[in-house]
Amino acid sequence: MALLHVDFFSDVLGMCQQMDVILPEQTHGQIGMEGVRGEGKYPVLYLLHGMSDDHTIWQRRTSIERYASDYGIAVVMPTTQLGWYTDMHIGYKWWTYISKELPAICRSFFPYMSDKREDTFAAGLSMGGYGALKCGLLAPDTFGAVASLSGGVDAIDCAKDVDSESKNGTLWFDIFGPHDQIKGSDNDLFAVAERLAASGKDKPKVYMWCGTEDFLYGQNVRMRDHLNKLGYDLTYEESPGDHQWKYWDEKIQTVLAWLPIKK
Amino acid sequence: MALIHVNFFSEALGMCASCDVILPQRATRQIGMAAAARGDKHPVLWLLHGASDDQTIWQRRTSIERYAAPLGLAVVMPAVSLSSYADMAHGGKYYTYIAKELPEIMRSMFPLSEKREDNFIAGLSMGGAGCMKIGLANPENYAAIGCFSAGAVNRGGQKLTPEREARMIMTYGTTDHDALKGTVEDVFGSVQKILDENLPRPRIFHSIGTEDFILESAHETRDFFQSLPGNPFDYHYEEHPGAHTWEYWDEHIQDFLKFIALKPVEDIRN
Numbered sequence: 001m002a003l004l005h006v007d008f009f010s011d012v013l014g015m016c017q018q019m020d021v022i023l024p025e026q027t028h029g030q031i032g033m034e035g036v037r038g039e040g041k042y043p044v045l046y047l048l049h050g051m052s053d054d055h056t057i058w059q060r061r062t063s064i065e066r067y068a069s070d071y072g073i074a075v076v077m078p079t080t081q082l083g084w085y086t087d088m089h090i091g092y093k094w095w096t097y098i099s100k101e102l103p104a105i106c107r108s109f110f111p112y113m114s115d116k117r118e119d120t121f122a123a124g125l126s127m128g129g130y131g132a133l134k135c136g137l138l139a140p141d142t143f144g145a146v147a148s149l150s151g152g153v154d155a156i157d158c159a160k161d162v163d164s165e166s167k168n169g170t171l172w173f174d175i176f177g178p179h180d181q182i183k184g185s186d187n188d189l190f191a192v193a194e195r196l197a198a199s200g201k202d203k204p205k206v207y208m209w210c211g212t213e214d215f216l217y218g219q220n221v222r223m224r225d226h227l228n229k230l231g232y233d234l235t236y237e238e239s240p241g242d243h244q245w246k247y248w249d250e251k252i253q254t255v256l257a258w259l260p261i262k263k
Numbered sequence: 264m265a266l267i268h269v270n271f272f273s274e275a276l277g278m279c280a281s282c283d284v285i286l287p288q289r290a291t292r293q294i295g296m297a298a299a300a301r302g303d304k305h306p307v308l309w310l311l312h313g314a315s316d317d318q319t320i321w322q323r324r325t326s327i328e329r330y331a332a333p334l335g336l337a338v339v340m341p342a343v344s345l346s347s348y349a350d351m352a353h354g355g356k357y358y359t360y361i362a363k364e365l366p367e368i369m370r371s372m373f374p375l376s377e378k379r380e381d382n383f384i385a386g387l388s389m390g391g392a393g394c395m396k397i398g399l400a401n402p403e404n405y406a407a408i409g410c411f412s413a414g415a416v417n418r419g420g421q422k423l424t425p426e427r428e429a430r431m432i433m434t435y436g437t438t439d440h441d442a443l444k445g446t447v448e449d450v451f452g453s454v455q456k457i458l459d460e461n462l463p464r465p466r467i468f469h470s471i472g473t474e475d476f477i478l479e480s481a482h483e484t485r486d487f488f489q490s491l492p493g494n495p496f497d498y499h500y501e502e503h504p505g506a507h508t509w510e511y512w513d514e515h516i517q518d519f520l521k522f523i524a525l526k527p528v529e530d531i532r533n
Contacts, residue, residue: 002272002372008265009290009298016293023372027272030279037371109265109286111303111374 001025001035001065006109012101013092019102020055022065022075023110036072041114043261044074044106046098046143047252048085048124048131055079062249071261074113076106082171084155085131086187089177090170095186098131099139116144117202119262123147123255125248126216129208130155130189133223136204137192147207147255149248154219155187190226197230206234207258209251211241264288264298264332266322271368275360282365283318285328285338286373298332299528304376305337306525307369309405311348311361311386311393313412318342324509330517335528339369345430348393349448352436358447362397366404379463383523385409387512388477392416392450395484398465399453407466409519412507414480415450415487416440451487458495466497468522470515472505 004021026037047064049057055077058064068075083094107115114120122135122143129151136146152158159172159179176182184191196203206227210220217238224236235258241247265286273280287300308331312320318340321327331338346357366382369375376382384405386394391413398408399415423431423438431438435448443449457464467488471481488498499522505511 003270004372005268006265007267008288009293011290011292014292025271027274029274029277030272105288108288108374109267110372112371 001033001069003059003065008105008109010097010101010105012097013094017097018055018079020059020077021106021110022068022077024069024072024074033066033069035069038072038263041112041116041119042072042074043119043121043259044076044113045256045259046102046120046122046132046135047075047077048098048122048128049077049079050124050126050128051082054081058252061245062252064252067253067256071256071259073256073259073261074110076102078102080131082127082175084127084175084187085134086175088175090174095134095138099135099142103142117141118144118260121145121147121259123149123207123252124151125149126243127152129153130158133189133206133208134187134192136206137189137196138186140196140201140204143204145205145207145260147209147258148220149209149251149255150211150214150216150243151208151220151223152216153189153208153223155189156182157219189223193227193230193232197232203232205260206232207237207255208234209237209239209247209254211243211247212238213240213242215243264296264328266328267373269372273360273364273368275364276355276357278355280360281318281342282369283322283340284369284373285331285340287332287335287337296329296332299335301335301528304374304381305335306381307337307339307375307383308520308523309361309366309382309384309394310338310340311384311390312340312342313386313388313390314345314347325513325516327516330520333528334520334525336520336525337373337375339365339375341365343393345389345434347389347430347434348396349434351434353433358397361393362401362404379404380406383407383409385411385468385516385519386413387411388413388507395467396447396450396453398467399450399457400447402453402457402463402465405465407468407519407523409468409516409522410470410484411512411515411519412471412475412481413477414482414484416448416480416484454487454491454496458491464496466499466522468499468501468519470501470503470518472507472511473502474504474506475511476507 002023010017024037087093087095122132124132129148132146135143227234267284343357350356350358384394391410395415398405
């Protein structure tokens with residue numbers, strides 16, 4: 001695998017951006033790992049960080065390059081600050097950036113990155129789990145399969161202290177706007193899932209995992225039941241654990257094995 | 264333009280290698296700079312560092328990204344330690360890495376043109392000699408060579424200090440340049456081969472400061488090319504006030520970017 005640190009400009013955000021990218025590389029003389037580079041274009045996993053983190057965090061807290069090497073898949077790790085993968089009420093257009101501009105930029109930089117829906121995936125943890133699920137439900141033409149680890153999948157619940165004098169100040173208001181306007185909006189993934197199911201369009205495959213001690217566990221159970229009721233192709237798993245990297249390090253390997261990567 | 268720091272594995276070197284890449288990007292809202300990109304594949308400048316430096320140095324000492332931006336030119340900046348871009352007698356195969364392997368790896372990652380007319384190689388000091396060696400030993404791969412502050416062979420005017428002798432042994436296995444005749448290290452031999460076999464002839468831009476300690480080697484190279492009837496390499500020699508310093512290279516790398524005469528990108532956006 002090759003690791004690329006990319007500095008570039010986003011027209012959507014109007015500012016410079018960074019991302020880390022792992023590209024498939026077939027090696028013979030490198031010790032302990034060979035990698036796989038298939039014929040033609042390779043699939044891609046957009047791997048999203050959580051609140052407090054950035055594009056470097058998956059590299060630093062897990063062995064994602066080693067885990068991905070057997071699958072011949074590229075991994076794109078962007079950074080989106082505290083933006084909840086949302087076109088913010090007051091702030092940056094992170095959703096447009098992540099769902100439209102970034103895939104276009106990656107395909108222009110890396111011509112062997114597949115642009116097919118069935119080769120394009122998203123996964124993430126916590127806020128990034130919400131982002132990955134949003135990619136699948138709100139941009140189903142772009143993403144064929146998505147995975148949420150310990151995802152904050154219920155924006156209404158996550159943002160419920162919006163009007164309080166909480167430590168977060170105006171954070172939730174800046175992201176989602178007035179709390180009573182989240183329901184039914186593009187940021188309400190329960191509503192978005194219903195709309196997609198009703199549209200008759202192709203639905204993404206979905207993987208979810210959450211620890212049973214996680215403060216987001218209840219949200220994940222509700223989303224599981226919701227997606228099952230709507231007929232989504234959902235693989236749901238839970239196990240003892242809370243909101244920690246030792247679980248995400250393990251579960252991202254489960255996600256890679258679950259992804260519908262064509263051999 | 265995007266700046267990409269690439270870490271990958273080189274089979275030629277048998278170890279991990281680092282390379283910085285500037286990639287044309289159409290961006291409309293970035294302040295203070297025009298950005299341009301051509302169609303699907305970009306022309307490429309392979310830009311080589313000197314002894315003591317690495318893949319980051321052109322970015323840190325010049326504004327190469329800004330100079331390349333309006334041309335829609337990709338710039339690939341590898342690192343070769345102190346190898347003199349040679350397949351070392353005692354060390355890695357850096358000539359093979361730069362001349363053969365790196366272009367394949369970069370083209371497998373990025374949309375870089377493989378056409379000869381879109382490929383240029385330049386460098387300073389050790390990289391100036393390196394780009395002459397690589398460009399003239401592989402004339403079918405490069406349209407132009409930009410040699411800065413070097414001769415095609417850096418020997419005249421430099422005393423064979425113990426340190427330099429040790430580096431020559433490490434690099435070539437000998438301190439005798441004449442023992443390298445007939446190898447890729449024999450740049451004037453490569454020139455003769457191009458003429459004898461009527462191979463494609465890269466254009467050559469050669470620039471050095473009047474106060475540079477390598478001036479004597481550069482003059483030897485100048486005299487050689489200027490003695491060739493009809494100037495078959497469109498050889499262009501310049502001397503400007505200056506020494507072996509980044510002020511010189513920051514200014515005069517821009518001369519080379521004019522010399523390669525890329526057709527301007529029509530849809531430059533600000």
